[in-house]
Amino acid sequence: MAAPSASKKVVYAALIGNLLIAGTKFTAAALTGSSAMLSEGVHSLVDSGNELLLLYGLKRAARPPDAAHPLGHGRELYFWSFIVALLVFALGAGVSLYEGVIHMMAPEPSTSPHVNYAVLGISAVFEFGTWWVALKEFRRSKGSLGYFAAVRRSKDPTTFTVLFEDTAALLGLAIAFIGIAASDYFEAPELDGLASIGIGLLLAATAMFLARECKGLLIGEPALPHVEEETLRLAAADPAVQRANGVLTMHMGPQQIVALLSIEFHDNLTAPDIEACIERLEARLKERRPELTTIFVKPQTTGVWSARRKAILDADQDE
Known part of the structure:
Protein backbone atom coordinates (compact mmCIF):
# COMPACT_ATOMS: atom_id res chain seq x y z
CA MET A 1 0.00 0.00 0.00
CA ALA A 2 1.46 3.32 -1.05
CA ALA A 3 2.13 5.92 1.59
CA PRO A 4 0.51 9.34 1.14
CA SER A 5 3.87 11.03 0.45
CA ALA A 6 4.66 8.47 -2.26
CA SER A 7 1.22 8.98 -3.82
CA LYS A 8 1.75 12.74 -3.91
CA LYS A 9 5.16 12.31 -5.56
CA VAL A 10 3.58 10.28 -8.35
CA GLY A 23 1.27 23.08 -24.21
CA THR A 24 3.52 21.41 -26.76
CA LYS A 25 0.70 19.45 -28.37
CA PHE A 26 -1.68 22.40 -28.64
CA THR A 27 1.05 24.45 -30.30
CA ALA A 28 1.66 21.67 -32.82
CA ALA A 29 -2.07 21.26 -33.48
CA ALA A 30 -2.41 25.00 -34.16
CA LEU A 31 0.54 24.93 -36.58
CA THR A 32 -0.40 21.77 -38.47
CA GLY A 33 -4.19 21.44 -38.14
CA SER A 34 -3.88 17.80 -37.04
CA SER A 35 -7.03 16.38 -35.44
CA ALA A 36 -5.10 13.58 -33.73
CA MET A 37 -2.66 16.11 -32.25
CA LEU A 38 -5.54 18.25 -30.99
CA SER A 39 -7.09 15.16 -29.37
CA GLU A 40 -3.77 14.40 -27.73
CA GLY A 41 -3.57 17.98 -26.45
CA VAL A 42 -7.04 17.68 -24.92
CA HIS A 43 -6.02 14.32 -23.45
CA SER A 44 -2.97 15.84 -21.72
CA LEU A 45 -4.97 18.85 -20.51
CA VAL A 46 -7.65 16.58 -19.01
CA ASP A 47 -4.91 14.51 -17.35
CA SER A 48 -3.47 17.70 -15.81
CA GLY A 49 -6.87 18.59 -14.38
CA ASN A 50 -7.21 15.06 -13.07
CA GLU A 51 -3.93 15.30 -11.19
CA LEU A 52 -5.13 18.52 -9.53
CA LEU A 53 -8.32 16.73 -8.45
CA LEU A 54 -6.31 13.83 -7.03
CA LEU A 55 -4.14 16.24 -5.03
CA TYR A 56 -7.29 17.95 -3.77
CA GLY A 57 -8.71 14.56 -2.81
CA LEU A 58 -5.52 13.63 -0.92
CA LYS A 59 -5.69 16.90 1.01
CA ARG A 60 -9.38 16.52 1.89
CA ALA A 61 -8.99 12.86 2.87
CA GLY A 74 -10.75 9.15 3.86
CA ARG A 75 -13.41 8.30 1.29
CA GLU A 76 -13.12 11.76 -0.24
CA LEU A 77 -10.08 10.44 -2.10
CA TYR A 78 -12.22 7.65 -3.55
CA PHE A 79 -14.90 10.14 -4.56
CA TRP A 80 -12.49 12.43 -6.41
CA SER A 81 -10.81 9.44 -8.05
CA PHE A 82 -14.22 8.43 -9.39
CA ILE A 83 -14.74 11.98 -10.69
CA VAL A 84 -11.38 11.70 -12.46
CA ALA A 85 -12.60 8.56 -14.25
CA LEU A 86 -15.76 10.38 -15.34
CA LEU A 87 -13.73 13.32 -16.67
CA SER A 110 -2.23 18.54 -42.34
CA THR A 111 0.56 21.03 -42.90
CA SER A 112 4.15 20.69 -41.66
CA PRO A 113 3.84 17.05 -40.53
CA HIS A 114 7.47 17.13 -39.38
CA VAL A 115 6.33 19.44 -36.56
CA ASN A 116 3.90 16.73 -35.41
CA TYR A 117 6.63 14.11 -35.45
CA ALA A 118 8.95 16.30 -33.39
CA VAL A 119 6.20 17.06 -30.86
CA LEU A 120 5.23 13.41 -30.59
CA GLY A 121 8.85 12.53 -29.89
CA ILE A 122 9.23 15.22 -27.21
CA SER A 123 5.88 14.25 -25.67
CA ALA A 124 6.88 10.59 -25.59
CA VAL A 125 10.01 11.47 -23.60
CA PHE A 126 8.04 13.53 -21.04
CA GLU A 127 5.26 10.95 -20.87
CA PHE A 128 7.65 8.06 -20.41
CA GLY A 129 9.31 9.90 -17.53
CA THR A 130 6.05 10.35 -15.60
CA TRP A 131 4.94 6.82 -16.49
CA TRP A 132 8.20 5.41 -15.15
CA VAL A 133 7.79 7.24 -11.81
CA ALA A 134 4.26 5.83 -11.44
CA LEU A 135 5.35 2.33 -12.50
CA LYS A 136 8.23 2.22 -9.99
CA GLU A 137 5.93 3.24 -7.14
CA PHE A 138 3.28 0.75 -8.21
CA ARG A 139 5.85 -2.05 -8.44
CA ARG A 140 7.06 -1.21 -4.94
CA SER A 141 3.56 -1.42 -3.50
CA LYS A 142 2.24 -4.45 -5.43
CA GLY A 143 4.79 -6.96 -4.14
CA SER A 144 4.56 -10.36 -5.82
CA LEU A 145 1.08 -9.80 -7.25
CA GLY A 146 0.44 -9.40 -10.96
CA TYR A 147 -0.41 -5.94 -12.23
CA PHE A 148 -4.15 -6.41 -12.67
CA ALA A 149 -4.45 -8.40 -9.43
CA ALA A 150 -2.61 -5.60 -7.62
CA VAL A 151 -4.97 -2.99 -9.05
CA ARG A 152 -7.99 -5.02 -7.97
CA ARG A 153 -6.62 -5.32 -4.42
CA SER A 154 -5.13 -1.84 -4.12
CA LYS A 155 -6.79 0.56 -1.68
CA ASP A 156 -4.92 3.63 -2.96
CA PRO A 157 -6.43 4.78 -6.28
CA THR A 158 -3.94 7.61 -6.89
CA THR A 159 -1.02 5.44 -7.97
CA PHE A 160 -2.91 3.11 -10.31
CA THR A 161 -5.00 5.98 -11.71
CA VAL A 162 -1.87 7.91 -12.73
CA LEU A 163 -0.25 4.72 -14.04
CA LEU A 173 0.89 8.90 -28.78
CA ALA A 174 1.54 5.70 -30.72
CA ILE A 175 -1.94 5.88 -32.30
CA ALA A 176 -1.45 9.56 -33.16
CA PHE A 177 1.93 8.81 -34.77
CA ILE A 178 0.47 6.00 -36.89
CA GLY A 179 -2.50 8.15 -37.93
CA ILE A 180 -0.41 11.19 -38.83
CA ALA A 181 2.21 9.11 -40.67
CA ALA A 182 -0.46 7.19 -42.61
CA SER A 183 -2.30 10.40 -43.44
CA ASP A 184 0.92 11.94 -44.77
CA TYR A 185 2.10 8.85 -46.66
CA PHE A 186 -1.22 7.99 -48.32
CA GLU A 187 -2.30 11.64 -48.63
CA ALA A 188 -5.55 10.68 -46.89
CA PRO A 189 -6.38 13.20 -44.13
CA GLU A 190 -9.29 10.98 -43.07
CA LEU A 191 -6.76 8.67 -41.42
CA ASP A 192 -5.78 11.49 -39.06
CA GLY A 193 -9.41 11.70 -37.95
CA LEU A 194 -9.54 7.91 -37.61
CA ALA A 195 -6.55 8.09 -35.26
CA SER A 196 -8.42 10.64 -33.16
CA ILE A 197 -11.36 8.21 -32.89
CA GLY A 198 -8.93 5.49 -31.86
CA ILE A 199 -7.58 7.72 -29.10
CA GLY A 200 -11.14 8.42 -27.95
CA LEU A 201 -11.98 4.71 -27.75
CA LEU A 202 -8.76 4.07 -25.81
CA LEU A 203 -9.64 6.79 -23.30
CA ALA A 204 -13.20 5.49 -22.96
CA ALA A 205 -11.93 1.99 -22.14
CA THR A 206 -9.44 3.40 -19.61
CA ALA A 207 -12.14 5.51 -17.98
CA MET A 208 -14.54 2.58 -17.63
CA PHE A 209 -11.84 0.43 -16.01
CA LEU A 210 -10.88 3.19 -13.55
CA ALA A 211 -14.53 3.91 -12.74
CA ARG A 212 -15.16 0.26 -11.95
CA GLU A 213 -12.21 0.06 -9.55
CA CYS A 214 -13.03 3.37 -7.86
CA LYS A 215 -16.68 2.38 -7.47
CA GLY A 216 -15.69 -0.65 -5.42
CA LEU A 217 -13.55 1.49 -3.12
CA LEU A 218 -16.26 4.11 -2.80
CA ILE A 219 -18.90 1.55 -1.82
CA GLY A 220 -16.54 -0.07 0.66
CA GLU A 221 -13.94 -2.84 0.40
CA PRO A 222 -12.45 -5.00 3.17
CA ALA A 223 -8.82 -4.90 4.26
CA LEU A 224 -6.36 -7.26 2.59
CA PRO A 225 -6.45 -10.86 3.89
CA HIS A 226 -3.06 -10.67 5.61
CA VAL A 227 -4.22 -7.61 7.60
CA GLU A 228 -7.33 -9.45 8.81
CA GLU A 229 -5.29 -12.56 9.62
CA GLU A 230 -2.79 -10.58 11.70
CA THR A 231 -5.62 -8.79 13.49
CA LEU A 232 -7.21 -12.11 14.49
CA ARG A 233 -3.87 -13.59 15.51
CA LEU A 234 -3.07 -10.67 17.81
CA ALA A 235 -6.56 -10.76 19.34
CA ALA A 236 -6.41 -14.51 19.96
CA ALA A 237 -3.04 -14.14 21.74
CA ASP A 238 -4.56 -12.16 24.63
CA PRO A 239 -4.92 -14.33 27.75
CA ALA A 240 -8.45 -13.10 28.37
CA VAL A 241 -9.66 -14.26 24.94
CA GLN A 242 -11.01 -17.78 24.59
CA ARG A 243 -11.52 -17.51 20.84
CA ALA A 244 -11.22 -14.78 18.21
CA ASN A 245 -14.14 -15.75 15.98
CA GLY A 246 -13.56 -13.35 13.09
CA VAL A 247 -13.22 -9.78 11.95
CA LEU A 248 -15.15 -7.53 9.58
CA THR A 249 -13.15 -4.66 8.06
CA MET A 250 -13.77 -1.77 5.71
CA HIS A 251 -11.40 0.76 4.17
CA MET A 252 -12.45 4.35 4.80
CA GLY A 253 -9.29 5.47 2.98
CA PRO A 254 -5.96 4.00 1.85
CA GLN A 255 -4.57 4.23 5.40
CA GLN A 256 -7.86 4.18 7.34
CA ALA A 276 -9.22 -3.98 30.31
CA CYS A 277 -8.80 -6.66 27.64
CA ILE A 278 -10.48 -4.49 25.00
CA GLU A 279 -8.19 -1.57 25.86
CA ARG A 280 -5.14 -3.83 25.56
CA LEU A 281 -6.32 -5.15 22.21
CA GLU A 282 -6.94 -1.69 20.78
CA ALA A 283 -3.50 -0.46 21.90
CA ARG A 284 -1.70 -3.55 20.58
CA LEU A 285 -3.51 -3.58 17.24
CA LYS A 286 -2.99 0.13 16.56
CA GLU A 287 0.68 -0.22 17.46
CA ARG A 288 1.17 -3.07 14.98
CA ARG A 289 -1.27 -1.77 12.37
CA PRO A 290 -1.56 2.06 12.50
CA GLU A 291 -4.05 1.95 9.61
CA LEU A 292 -6.58 0.38 12.01
CA THR A 293 -7.92 3.77 13.01
CA THR A 294 -11.23 2.55 14.51
CA ILE A 295 -11.71 -0.79 16.30
CA PHE A 296 -14.96 -2.19 17.68
CA VAL A 297 -14.98 -5.33 19.83
CA LYS A 298 -18.18 -7.35 20.12
CA PRO A 299 -18.40 -10.16 22.71
CA GLN A 300 -19.98 -12.98 20.74
CA THR A 301 -20.19 -16.76 20.83
CA THR A 302 -18.82 -18.85 18.00
CA GLY A 303 -22.29 -19.93 16.87
CA VAL A 304 -23.62 -16.40 16.60
CA TRP A 305 -20.58 -15.30 14.58
CA SER A 306 -20.80 -18.31 12.25
CA ALA A 307 -24.47 -17.58 11.53
CA ARG A 308 -23.64 -13.94 10.80
CA ARG A 309 -20.84 -14.88 8.39
CA LYS A 310 -23.05 -17.42 6.63
CA ALA A 311 -25.73 -14.77 6.09
CA ILE A 312 -23.15 -12.42 4.56
CA LEU A 313 -21.75 -15.12 2.27
CA ASP A 314 -25.24 -16.22 1.16
CA ALA A 315 -26.18 -12.64 0.35
CA ASP A 316 -22.97 -12.27 -1.71
CA GLN A 317 -23.76 -15.43 -3.69
CA ASP A 318 -27.33 -14.24 -4.39
CA GLU A 319 -25.95 -11.11 -6.04
Missing part, protein backbone atom coordinates in the same frame (compact mmCIF):
# COMPACT_ATOMS: atom_id res chain seq x y z
CA VAL A 11 0.76 12.79 -8.86
CA TYR A 12 3.09 15.83 -8.86
CA ALA A 13 5.38 14.19 -11.41
CA ALA A 14 2.40 13.44 -13.66
CA LEU A 15 1.02 16.98 -13.27
CA ILE A 16 4.26 18.69 -14.30
CA GLY A 17 4.77 16.33 -17.21
CA ASN A 18 1.22 16.68 -18.53
CA LEU A 19 1.25 20.48 -18.37
CA LEU A 20 4.44 20.58 -20.44
CA ILE A 21 3.08 18.03 -22.90
CA ALA A 22 -0.31 19.74 -23.28
CA ALA A 62 -6.23 13.72 5.36
CA ARG A 63 -8.55 15.82 7.56
CA PRO A 64 -9.18 14.38 11.04
CA PRO A 65 -12.60 13.04 12.13
CA ASP A 66 -15.22 15.54 13.22
CA ALA A 67 -18.79 15.53 14.49
CA ALA A 68 -20.24 15.20 10.98
CA HIS A 69 -17.74 12.52 9.91
CA PRO A 70 -16.77 10.52 13.01
CA LEU A 71 -14.90 7.87 11.00
CA GLY A 72 -12.82 10.43 9.11
CA HIS A 73 -12.80 11.84 5.57
CA VAL A 88 -11.47 11.02 -18.67
CA PHE A 89 -14.61 9.57 -20.28
CA ALA A 90 -16.64 12.78 -20.74
CA LEU A 91 -13.89 15.21 -21.75
CA GLY A 92 -10.95 13.16 -22.96
CA ALA A 93 -12.86 10.47 -24.84
CA GLY A 94 -15.78 12.72 -25.82
CA VAL A 95 -13.69 15.48 -27.37
CA SER A 96 -11.40 13.01 -29.14
CA LEU A 97 -14.33 11.13 -30.69
CA TYR A 98 -16.01 14.39 -31.71
CA GLU A 99 -12.85 15.77 -33.32
CA GLY A 100 -12.25 12.49 -35.10
CA VAL A 101 -15.74 12.32 -36.58
CA ILE A 102 -15.66 15.97 -37.67
CA HIS A 103 -12.25 15.52 -39.29
CA MET A 104 -13.40 12.42 -41.17
CA MET A 105 -16.56 14.14 -42.41
CA ALA A 106 -14.67 17.25 -43.53
CA PRO A 107 -11.02 16.18 -43.90
CA GLU A 108 -8.35 18.87 -44.13
CA PRO A 109 -4.77 18.02 -45.10
CA PHE A 164 -3.21 3.84 -16.25
CA GLU A 165 -3.59 7.44 -17.43
CA ASP A 166 0.06 7.57 -18.44
CA THR A 167 -0.14 4.15 -20.08
CA ALA A 168 -3.14 5.34 -22.09
CA ALA A 169 -1.20 8.51 -22.96
CA LEU A 170 1.75 6.52 -24.33
CA LEU A 171 -0.58 4.31 -26.36
CA GLY A 172 -2.39 7.44 -27.56
CA ILE A 257 -9.50 0.87 8.27
CA VAL A 258 -12.52 0.27 10.49
CA ALA A 259 -12.46 -3.18 12.15
CA LEU A 260 -15.20 -5.07 14.00
CA LEU A 261 -13.83 -7.97 16.06
CA SER A 262 -16.02 -10.85 17.23
CA ILE A 263 -14.45 -12.26 20.39
CA GLU A 264 -15.48 -14.97 22.85
CA PHE A 265 -14.09 -14.18 26.30
CA HIS A 266 -13.44 -16.65 29.10
CA ASP A 267 -16.60 -17.21 31.16
CA ASN A 268 -15.00 -16.33 34.51
CA LEU A 269 -14.12 -12.77 33.48
CA THR A 270 -15.83 -9.78 35.08
CA ALA A 271 -16.95 -6.69 33.17
CA PRO A 272 -13.85 -4.71 34.28
CA ASP A 273 -11.64 -7.61 33.08
CA ILE A 274 -13.28 -7.51 29.65
CA GLU A 275 -12.94 -3.73 29.48
Whole structure:
Protein backbone atom coordinates (compact mmCIF):
# COMPACT_ATOMS: atom_id res chain seq x y z
CA MET A 1 0.00 0.00 0.00
CA ALA A 2 1.46 3.32 -1.05
CA ALA A 3 2.13 5.92 1.59
CA PRO A 4 0.51 9.34 1.14
CA SER A 5 3.87 11.03 0.45
CA ALA A 6 4.66 8.47 -2.26
CA SER A 7 1.22 8.98 -3.82
CA LYS A 8 1.75 12.74 -3.91
CA LYS A 9 5.16 12.31 -5.56
CA VAL A 10 3.58 10.28 -8.35
CA VAL A 11 0.76 12.79 -8.86
CA TYR A 12 3.09 15.83 -8.86
CA ALA A 13 5.38 14.19 -11.41
CA ALA A 14 2.40 13.44 -13.66
CA LEU A 15 1.02 16.98 -13.27
CA ILE A 16 4.26 18.69 -14.30
CA GLY A 17 4.77 16.33 -17.21
CA ASN A 18 1.22 16.68 -18.53
CA LEU A 19 1.25 20.48 -18.37
CA LEU A 20 4.44 20.58 -20.44
CA ILE A 21 3.08 18.03 -22.90
CA ALA A 22 -0.31 19.74 -23.28
CA GLY A 23 1.27 23.08 -24.21
CA THR A 24 3.52 21.41 -26.76
CA LYS A 25 0.70 19.45 -28.37
CA PHE A 26 -1.68 22.40 -28.64
CA THR A 27 1.05 24.45 -30.30
CA ALA A 28 1.66 21.67 -32.82
CA ALA A 29 -2.07 21.26 -33.48
CA ALA A 30 -2.41 25.00 -34.16
CA LEU A 31 0.54 24.93 -36.58
CA THR A 32 -0.40 21.77 -38.47
CA GLY A 33 -4.19 21.44 -38.14
CA SER A 34 -3.88 17.80 -37.04
CA SER A 35 -7.03 16.38 -35.44
CA ALA A 36 -5.10 13.58 -33.73
CA MET A 37 -2.66 16.11 -32.25
CA LEU A 38 -5.54 18.25 -30.99
CA SER A 39 -7.09 15.16 -29.37
CA GLU A 40 -3.77 14.40 -27.73
CA GLY A 41 -3.57 17.98 -26.45
CA VAL A 42 -7.04 17.68 -24.92
CA HIS A 43 -6.02 14.32 -23.45
CA SER A 44 -2.97 15.84 -21.72
CA LEU A 45 -4.97 18.85 -20.51
CA VAL A 46 -7.65 16.58 -19.01
CA ASP A 47 -4.91 14.51 -17.35
CA SER A 48 -3.47 17.70 -15.81
CA GLY A 49 -6.87 18.59 -14.38
CA ASN A 50 -7.21 15.06 -13.07
CA GLU A 51 -3.93 15.30 -11.19
CA LEU A 52 -5.13 18.52 -9.53
CA LEU A 53 -8.32 16.73 -8.45
CA LEU A 54 -6.31 13.83 -7.03
CA LEU A 55 -4.14 16.24 -5.03
CA TYR A 56 -7.29 17.95 -3.77
CA GLY A 57 -8.71 14.56 -2.81
CA LEU A 58 -5.52 13.63 -0.92
CA LYS A 59 -5.69 16.90 1.01
CA ARG A 60 -9.38 16.52 1.89
CA ALA A 61 -8.99 12.86 2.87
CA ALA A 62 -6.23 13.72 5.36
CA ARG A 63 -8.55 15.82 7.56
CA PRO A 64 -9.18 14.38 11.04
CA PRO A 65 -12.60 13.04 12.13
CA ASP A 66 -15.22 15.54 13.22
CA ALA A 67 -18.79 15.53 14.49
CA ALA A 68 -20.24 15.20 10.98
CA HIS A 69 -17.74 12.52 9.91
CA PRO A 70 -16.77 10.52 13.01
CA LEU A 71 -14.90 7.87 11.00
CA GLY A 72 -12.82 10.43 9.11
CA HIS A 73 -12.80 11.84 5.57
CA GLY A 74 -10.75 9.15 3.86
CA ARG A 75 -13.41 8.30 1.29
CA GLU A 76 -13.12 11.76 -0.24
CA LEU A 77 -10.08 10.44 -2.10
CA TYR A 78 -12.22 7.65 -3.55
CA PHE A 79 -14.90 10.14 -4.56
CA TRP A 80 -12.49 12.43 -6.41
CA SER A 81 -10.81 9.44 -8.05
CA PHE A 82 -14.22 8.43 -9.39
CA ILE A 83 -14.74 11.98 -10.69
CA VAL A 84 -11.38 11.70 -12.46
CA ALA A 85 -12.60 8.56 -14.25
CA LEU A 86 -15.76 10.38 -15.34
CA LEU A 87 -13.73 13.32 -16.67
CA VAL A 88 -11.47 11.02 -18.67
CA PHE A 89 -14.61 9.57 -20.28
CA ALA A 90 -16.64 12.78 -20.74
CA LEU A 91 -13.89 15.21 -21.75
CA GLY A 92 -10.95 13.16 -22.96
CA ALA A 93 -12.86 10.47 -24.84
CA GLY A 94 -15.78 12.72 -25.82
CA VAL A 95 -13.69 15.48 -27.37
CA SER A 96 -11.40 13.01 -29.14
CA LEU A 97 -14.33 11.13 -30.69
CA TYR A 98 -16.01 14.39 -31.71
CA GLU A 99 -12.85 15.77 -33.32
CA GLY A 100 -12.25 12.49 -35.10
CA VAL A 101 -15.74 12.32 -36.58
CA ILE A 102 -15.66 15.97 -37.67
CA HIS A 103 -12.25 15.52 -39.29
CA MET A 104 -13.40 12.42 -41.17
CA MET A 105 -16.56 14.14 -42.41
CA ALA A 106 -14.67 17.25 -43.53
CA PRO A 107 -11.02 16.18 -43.90
CA GLU A 108 -8.35 18.87 -44.13
CA PRO A 109 -4.77 18.02 -45.10
CA SER A 110 -2.23 18.54 -42.34
CA THR A 111 0.56 21.03 -42.90
CA SER A 112 4.15 20.69 -41.66
CA PRO A 113 3.84 17.05 -40.53
CA HIS A 114 7.47 17.13 -39.38
CA VAL A 115 6.33 19.44 -36.56
CA ASN A 116 3.90 16.73 -35.41
CA TYR A 117 6.63 14.11 -35.45
CA ALA A 118 8.95 16.30 -33.39
CA VAL A 119 6.20 17.06 -30.86
CA LEU A 120 5.23 13.41 -30.59
CA GLY A 121 8.85 12.53 -29.89
CA ILE A 122 9.23 15.22 -27.21
CA SER A 123 5.88 14.25 -25.67
CA ALA A 124 6.88 10.59 -25.59
CA VAL A 125 10.01 11.47 -23.60
CA PHE A 126 8.04 13.53 -21.04
CA GLU A 127 5.26 10.95 -20.87
CA PHE A 128 7.65 8.06 -20.41
CA GLY A 129 9.31 9.90 -17.53
CA THR A 130 6.05 10.35 -15.60
CA TRP A 131 4.94 6.82 -16.49
CA TRP A 132 8.20 5.41 -15.15
CA VAL A 133 7.79 7.24 -11.81
CA ALA A 134 4.26 5.83 -11.44
CA LEU A 135 5.35 2.33 -12.50
CA LYS A 136 8.23 2.22 -9.99
CA GLU A 137 5.93 3.24 -7.14
CA PHE A 138 3.28 0.75 -8.21
CA ARG A 139 5.85 -2.05 -8.44
CA ARG A 140 7.06 -1.21 -4.94
CA SER A 141 3.56 -1.42 -3.50
CA LYS A 142 2.24 -4.45 -5.43
CA GLY A 143 4.79 -6.96 -4.14
CA SER A 144 4.56 -10.36 -5.82
CA LEU A 145 1.08 -9.80 -7.25
CA GLY A 146 0.44 -9.40 -10.96
CA TYR A 147 -0.41 -5.94 -12.23
CA PHE A 148 -4.15 -6.41 -12.67
CA ALA A 149 -4.45 -8.40 -9.43
CA ALA A 150 -2.61 -5.60 -7.62
CA VAL A 151 -4.97 -2.99 -9.05
CA ARG A 152 -7.99 -5.02 -7.97
CA ARG A 153 -6.62 -5.32 -4.42
CA SER A 154 -5.13 -1.84 -4.12
CA LYS A 155 -6.79 0.56 -1.68
CA ASP A 156 -4.92 3.63 -2.96
CA PRO A 157 -6.43 4.78 -6.28
CA THR A 158 -3.94 7.61 -6.89
CA THR A 159 -1.02 5.44 -7.97
CA PHE A 160 -2.91 3.11 -10.31
CA THR A 161 -5.00 5.98 -11.71
CA VAL A 162 -1.87 7.91 -12.73
CA LEU A 163 -0.25 4.72 -14.04
CA PHE A 164 -3.21 3.84 -16.25
CA GLU A 165 -3.59 7.44 -17.43
CA ASP A 166 0.06 7.57 -18.44
CA THR A 167 -0.14 4.15 -20.08
CA ALA A 168 -3.14 5.34 -22.09
CA ALA A 169 -1.20 8.51 -22.96
CA LEU A 170 1.75 6.52 -24.33
CA LEU A 171 -0.58 4.31 -26.36
CA GLY A 172 -2.39 7.44 -27.56
CA LEU A 173 0.89 8.90 -28.78
CA ALA A 174 1.54 5.70 -30.72
CA ILE A 175 -1.94 5.88 -32.30
CA ALA A 176 -1.45 9.56 -33.16
CA PHE A 177 1.93 8.81 -34.77
CA ILE A 178 0.47 6.00 -36.89
CA GLY A 179 -2.50 8.15 -37.93
CA ILE A 180 -0.41 11.19 -38.83
CA ALA A 181 2.21 9.11 -40.67
CA ALA A 182 -0.46 7.19 -42.61
CA SER A 183 -2.30 10.40 -43.44
CA ASP A 184 0.92 11.94 -44.77
CA TYR A 185 2.10 8.85 -46.66
CA PHE A 186 -1.22 7.99 -48.32
CA GLU A 187 -2.30 11.64 -48.63
CA ALA A 188 -5.55 10.68 -46.89
CA PRO A 189 -6.38 13.20 -44.13
CA GLU A 190 -9.29 10.98 -43.07
CA LEU A 191 -6.76 8.67 -41.42
CA ASP A 192 -5.78 11.49 -39.06
CA GLY A 193 -9.41 11.70 -37.95
CA LEU A 194 -9.54 7.91 -37.61
CA ALA A 195 -6.55 8.09 -35.26
CA SER A 196 -8.42 10.64 -33.16
CA ILE A 197 -11.36 8.21 -32.89
CA GLY A 198 -8.93 5.49 -31.86
CA ILE A 199 -7.58 7.72 -29.10
CA GLY A 200 -11.14 8.42 -27.95
CA LEU A 201 -11.98 4.71 -27.75
CA LEU A 202 -8.76 4.07 -25.81
CA LEU A 203 -9.64 6.79 -23.30
CA ALA A 204 -13.20 5.49 -22.96
CA ALA A 205 -11.93 1.99 -22.14
CA THR A 206 -9.44 3.40 -19.61
CA ALA A 207 -12.14 5.51 -17.98
CA MET A 208 -14.54 2.58 -17.63
CA PHE A 209 -11.84 0.43 -16.01
CA LEU A 210 -10.88 3.19 -13.55
CA ALA A 211 -14.53 3.91 -12.74
CA ARG A 212 -15.16 0.26 -11.95
CA GLU A 213 -12.21 0.06 -9.55
CA CYS A 214 -13.03 3.37 -7.86
CA LYS A 215 -16.68 2.38 -7.47
CA GLY A 216 -15.69 -0.65 -5.42
CA LEU A 217 -13.55 1.49 -3.12
CA LEU A 218 -16.26 4.11 -2.80
CA ILE A 219 -18.90 1.55 -1.82
CA GLY A 220 -16.54 -0.07 0.66
CA GLU A 221 -13.94 -2.84 0.40
CA PRO A 222 -12.45 -5.00 3.17
CA ALA A 223 -8.82 -4.90 4.26
CA LEU A 224 -6.36 -7.26 2.59
CA PRO A 225 -6.45 -10.86 3.89
CA HIS A 226 -3.06 -10.67 5.61
CA VAL A 227 -4.22 -7.61 7.60
CA GLU A 228 -7.33 -9.45 8.81
CA GLU A 229 -5.29 -12.56 9.62
CA GLU A 230 -2.79 -10.58 11.70
CA THR A 231 -5.62 -8.79 13.49
CA LEU A 232 -7.21 -12.11 14.49
CA ARG A 233 -3.87 -13.59 15.51
CA LEU A 234 -3.07 -10.67 17.81
CA ALA A 235 -6.56 -10.76 19.34
CA ALA A 236 -6.41 -14.51 19.96
CA ALA A 237 -3.04 -14.14 21.74
CA ASP A 238 -4.56 -12.16 24.63
CA PRO A 239 -4.92 -14.33 27.75
CA ALA A 240 -8.45 -13.10 28.37
CA VAL A 241 -9.66 -14.26 24.94
CA GLN A 242 -11.01 -17.78 24.59
CA ARG A 243 -11.52 -17.51 20.84
CA ALA A 244 -11.22 -14.78 18.21
CA ASN A 245 -14.14 -15.75 15.98
CA GLY A 246 -13.56 -13.35 13.09
CA VAL A 247 -13.22 -9.78 11.95
CA LEU A 248 -15.15 -7.53 9.58
CA THR A 249 -13.15 -4.66 8.06
CA MET A 250 -13.77 -1.77 5.71
CA HIS A 251 -11.40 0.76 4.17
CA MET A 252 -12.45 4.35 4.80
CA GLY A 253 -9.29 5.47 2.98
CA PRO A 254 -5.96 4.00 1.85
CA GLN A 255 -4.57 4.23 5.40
CA GLN A 256 -7.86 4.18 7.34
CA ILE A 257 -9.50 0.87 8.27
CA VAL A 258 -12.52 0.27 10.49
CA ALA A 259 -12.46 -3.18 12.15
CA LEU A 260 -15.20 -5.07 14.00
CA LEU A 261 -13.83 -7.97 16.06
CA SER A 262 -16.02 -10.85 17.23
CA ILE A 263 -14.45 -12.26 20.39
CA GLU A 264 -15.48 -14.97 22.85
CA PHE A 265 -14.09 -14.18 26.30
CA HIS A 266 -13.44 -16.65 29.10
CA ASP A 267 -16.60 -17.21 31.16
CA ASN A 268 -15.00 -16.33 34.51
CA LEU A 269 -14.12 -12.77 33.48
CA THR A 270 -15.83 -9.78 35.08
CA ALA A 271 -16.95 -6.69 33.17
CA PRO A 272 -13.85 -4.71 34.28
CA ASP A 273 -11.64 -7.61 33.08
CA ILE A 274 -13.28 -7.51 29.65
CA GLU A 275 -12.94 -3.73 29.48
CA ALA A 276 -9.22 -3.98 30.31
CA CYS A 277 -8.80 -6.66 27.64
CA ILE A 278 -10.48 -4.49 25.00
CA GLU A 279 -8.19 -1.57 25.86
CA ARG A 280 -5.14 -3.83 25.56
CA LEU A 281 -6.32 -5.15 22.21
CA GLU A 282 -6.94 -1.69 20.78
CA ALA A 283 -3.50 -0.46 21.90
CA ARG A 284 -1.70 -3.55 20.58
CA LEU A 285 -3.51 -3.58 17.24
CA LYS A 286 -2.99 0.13 16.56
CA GLU A 287 0.68 -0.22 17.46
CA ARG A 288 1.17 -3.07 14.98
CA ARG A 289 -1.27 -1.77 12.37
CA PRO A 290 -1.56 2.06 12.50
CA GLU A 291 -4.05 1.95 9.61
CA LEU A 292 -6.58 0.38 12.01
CA THR A 293 -7.92 3.77 13.01
CA THR A 294 -11.23 2.55 14.51
CA ILE A 295 -11.71 -0.79 16.30
CA PHE A 296 -14.96 -2.19 17.68
CA VAL A 297 -14.98 -5.33 19.83
CA LYS A 298 -18.18 -7.35 20.12
CA PRO A 299 -18.40 -10.16 22.71
CA GLN A 300 -19.98 -12.98 20.74
CA THR A 301 -20.19 -16.76 20.83
CA THR A 302 -18.82 -18.85 18.00
CA GLY A 303 -22.29 -19.93 16.87
CA VAL A 304 -23.62 -16.40 16.60
CA TRP A 305 -20.58 -15.30 14.58
CA SER A 306 -20.80 -18.31 12.25
CA ALA A 307 -24.47 -17.58 11.53
CA ARG A 308 -23.64 -13.94 10.80
CA ARG A 309 -20.84 -14.88 8.39
CA LYS A 310 -23.05 -17.42 6.63
CA ALA A 311 -25.73 -14.77 6.09
CA ILE A 312 -23.15 -12.42 4.56
CA LEU A 313 -21.75 -15.12 2.27
CA ASP A 314 -25.24 -16.22 1.16
CA ALA A 315 -26.18 -12.64 0.35
CA ASP A 316 -22.97 -12.27 -1.71
CA GLN A 317 -23.76 -15.43 -3.69
CA ASP A 318 -27.33 -14.24 -4.39
CA GLU A 319 -25.95 -11.11 -6.04
